[in-house]
Amino acid sequence: MDINKDDQLIKASELVRTSRVGVHSHIRGLGLTDELDPRPVSNGLVGQLRARKAAGYIVRMVKDGKVTGRAVLLAGQPGTGKTAIAMAIAKEMGEGTPATLMSASEIFSPEMSTAEALTQAIRRSVGIRIKEETEIIEGEVVEVTIERPATTSGAKAGRLTLKTTEMETIYDLGGKMIESIIKENIAAGDIITIDKATGRIAKLGRSFTRARDYDAQGAQTRFIQTPEGELQKRKEVTHMVSLHDIDVINSRQQGFLALFSGDTGEIKQEIRDQINQKVAEWKEEGKAEIVPGILFIDEVHMLTIECFAFLNRALESDNAPIVIMATNRGITKIRGTNELSPHGMPMDLLDRTLIIMTEPYSEADIKQILQIRCEEEDASVTEEALNALAELAKSTSLRYVMQLIMVAKVLCRRRKATEINTEDISRSYRLFSDERRSEEWLNRLSDQFLFHHGTNGQLNLAAGDSASVSQGGEPMSVI
Structure with missing residues (x-):
């Protein structure tokens, strides 16, 4: 038993959280001041x-x-x-x-x-910001009573007592609301909101008056004040959808579920014209706002x-x-x-x-970009290696050098070091070719490749390749 527990602890300790780094994952914004002046x-x-x-x-x-x-x-x-x-x-x-x-x-x-x-x-x-008003019931739960039948065939019944700072009311609960209360684990002291149209129940938090309860409270528990005023309120809800989403919903029999299937296909222009007319009416009535x-x-x-x-x-x-x-x-x-x-x-x-x-980057800009990419990919690099990467970017390309950072990081780990040095950069440069060296290699070995177009525009064929030569000895046409 103890050995198995030790094995489980070892396996759990070996779990590593991984995250994927994209080409532009380090971009957070344009980097402008309030006066739209760019920072270097x-x-x-x-x-x-x-x-x-x-x-x-x-x-x-x-x-x-x-x-x-x-x-x-x-x-x-x-x-x-x-x-x-x-x-x-x-x-x-x-x-x-x-x-x-x-x-x-x-x-x-x-x-x-x-x-x-x-x-x-x-x-x-093109987005559509749709505004609608809904009636909600918001208050602090005073008591929840759920009566279960003696037999399994009967329906459940229950009562819910809600209060605000000014009033208190008892509500009878239906079957679906009872299931929602059980699912949300709602108890006395919770502050909830109920959508009257859909019956959806959402827990907002717990009342400050219950902050000193003897029950253990987790760190994620949120304490809020008891609502004021009436229990029933009108709340404005805003939905943001695109014109394409509305097109898909109205052009498929499954409605909004078509958004998840991904099979949108062709949409008739008549449907789009009707949607445009309806959106224009919503705009005139103040129910919707177009957001290009x-x-x-x-x-x-x-x-x-x-x-x-x-x-x-x-x-x-x-x-x-x-x-x-x-x-x-x-x-x-x-x-x-x-x-x-x-x-x-x-x-x-x-x-x-x-x-x-856009203009080509200067040497100082290239070095700064490489520094940012090393930080994004969690790669520690020495100053000499960073200078080597910048020099290499001038003779090859910035994109090629950015790809070498992760390769150099793997090589650095293999020699059990913590910082990438110039030797790691040199080894990764020898392992992976750039565009210029690839072109030189192809021209040097052009006679060993099929249908190689040289720099003079002539077509070279591999020696002994009978499939690439017609019966008359002339090269076949290349598409």
Whole structure:
């Protein structure tokens, strides 16, 4: 018996709490002052002062509700923090404003058309704050009496005595309310609230008059004052849903359960028109408030000319969200055409877009970013190793060096050390190749690969590969 207990203690002590660290999990906000002046290092963001300040003005305008249907483009070289700024904008918006983050490749799906996918993304980014009044009963429980029948076939009956500082009333309980009271473990001294429409019972805490009870009280027990005034009160409840949620609820037979199934599919335009009309009526009556949010589309150059035309028209609607796009392309072709355009976007959409440019990070900024990532991944690093990572980022890329931090941490643990040194960085650099070394390796061994396009544009074939050569000895066409 004792041996088994010791084994259980050993196993319990070996349990380790794990947490996943994302690429942008260290981003907490834009790091701006109240006057929208960017701090050099704040909320996980480093540098990019002008871009962060411009993003701050966008957030301020959206929060004030003064702008809708605007397009913003984050443009810059790879690894300059475009997605990080978009994530910071979403964090700055708070929980009250809907924000949808997606990649342009998510638009193309065999299950629905691109127009339907874009429509759902746009309506998912527009929130409806619905206000309604409900009648509740709120008071301190004086006594709970539940009468159980002698046989199992009978129904339970009970009484509940509630009081406030001014009055006291006895209520008869039904079967469902008795089950709720038993489930919530409600006893005398608890302060509860009862929704008259649904019969739902919620425990708010215990009364201060019961703070000196002899029963043991846990540290999580919350003591509050006994409610004042009448037992029955009217309370305003606010619900926050998106237009897409309302579309799904009204387009499926299972109602709101369709939100959990994930099978939304195509939604008819007639249903959306009826919902828009109903929301407009709620707005006029003061029952609802439209909250335009943010739709972030990364790698926007992947969209086709039809998608850009759809976005251009959608931005003109009254309930359109702020569309924030990001791209790392220069002058390139618009997908679906042979026309060259800046950032791979048509000129008519670029003309109505606020463009925020990001700049390459300086050496000091790169070092600061790597320091933040080491803290986020709980990796202790020496000053020499941090300088080595910064130097390595200049010759390779910042993204590549950030991936080496966790590898170096594993190597550091294997040698039973607590801090990552330059040797760990060097070993991880030798284990994993970067883009430049991978390209050099492919060019050096080009004759051993199938269909290798050299830097001169010629096609090289592996020696002795009969499958890649036609009967006439000429290379086969490559798709």
